[in-house]
Amino acid sequence: MPAILTATWRADLIAGAVVAVLLIPQSLAYAMLAGLPPQVGLYASLLPLLAYAALGSSPVLGLGPVAVLALMIAQALGALPAGVSPTEGALVLAAEVGLLLAAAALLRLDALSSLLSVPALRGFESGATLMIAAGQLPVLLGSTAAGFTAPALISTAPHGGLAPASAVWGGAA
Structure with a gap:
């Protein structure tokens, strides 16, 4: 293997390890802030990264759970009917938000964000x-x-x- 590829792989592995060390406790905390089991935070941080690695176009985009999103999820899950677990509610909420974002992308509504x-x-x-x-x-x-x-x-x-x-x-x- 050429030396440049070896150096790049080594740097990528070190960067991945540093991000994992920071991302794991952050993901656990944001899941608990949203009122969900801690393992949901791990899924919410790892699965989007894998999906974006396969489908995304930007090499510098950061994905994963954030504090404001955790607050919004907690607020939305606070009004769940009896018998519905927070995990089930969060799964339905994620599917609904995903469909809304796909529709917004199809309609090219990203220009609205510049109005904020x-x-x-x-x-x-x-x-x-x-x-x-x-x-x-x-x-x-x-x-x-x-x-x-x-x-x-x-x-x-x-x-x-x-x-x-x-x-x-x-x-x-």
Whole structure:
């Protein structure tokens, strides 16, 4: 094998290993943020990469789960009827979104994305960041509170109290 191909393969393998080390915990966390089992995050990060490697055209495109998408999935799955598992709901949601994206591609609706202003996009990202942080605050402080109300978070009742050691550790971190 020529030396240039050997160097390219070695660099690609190292890059793949680095991405895998970063992608695996990120995928697990985003799946749990969306209210899904952690293994769903692995599927959602690996399968699109394989599909894009076979069908895609850009060598620098990043694919995989993202925080905003996890929030949107959690919101959509929050209204599932009784008897439907979150995994089943997410599968149907993925199929529906895939069909909508295929229709948008056929109709060449990608030009509409240029109409979104940068401040509107930044505001959306900031709001999503605050929602994620607020959702993780009870866990960070060692509280068993559910929801986003301050009284439930700082209550000393057995169902919502702070764990002082966890609160100190989380606050310091």
